[in-house]
Amino acid sequence: MVRRGVRLARSKGGRAYSTREETRSSLGVAEDSFVVTYAGTMGRLQGLGHIMDAAIDLRDVKEVVIHVRGSGELEESLQAEVERYKLSNVEFFDHCPLEQAAAHMAASDALLVPLADDPIFQKFIPSKLFDSMASGRPVLLSVDGEAREMPIRG
Structure with a gap:
């Protein structure tokens, strides 16, 4: 039994996913715009501080936009950080059904897979990595250990 995995082909109402252009529109x-997306839980284990650090560093690069899709315990504090630093390059999107999240990921230019810096995660591969790789978009990892080696091995 595979409890976590990727569904490579899905359709809704007999129609395939929206096109990339439709979704971006x-x-x-x-x-x-160059869209970098994180989609998932906004919790302590995800290491989302890396995303805010990148947003601050990239605030003057108007073409780069960071999308954060999902919900979780850190959602309000992340939104407060965006307001505090007046970051116009970060947009939040609500949690949504898998099909909509997959279309959003596929319409992005790159995807983020962060993980908190903790030795316990050295042998851990986040399931988000598989979803991100299945989207066909480049994946930016902020992880260490086994997960970091996986995409390199290809």
């Missing part, structure tokens, strides 16, 4: 993405 529905998200309000400008044509010249």
Whole structure:
């Protein structure tokens, strides 16, 4: 039994996923934007501070936009950090059904898979990595250990 995994092909109402262009348009993405997306739980184990650090470093690069999709215990504090630093390059999106999240990921230019820096995660591979790789988009990892080696081995 595989409890976590990726569904490579799904459709809704007989129609395949929205096209990349349709999804980007529905998200309000400008044509010249480079969208980097994190989709998932906003909790302590995810190491989402890395995303906020990157957003601060990239705040003057107008073409780069960071999308954060999901919910969790750190959602409000992340949103407060965006407000405190006046980051116009970070947008939050609500948790949504798998099909919608997969379309959002596929419409992104790169995906983020962060994980808290803790020795316990050295042998841990987050399931989000598989979903991200299945999207066909480049994956930016902020992890150590086994998960970091996996994409390199290809």
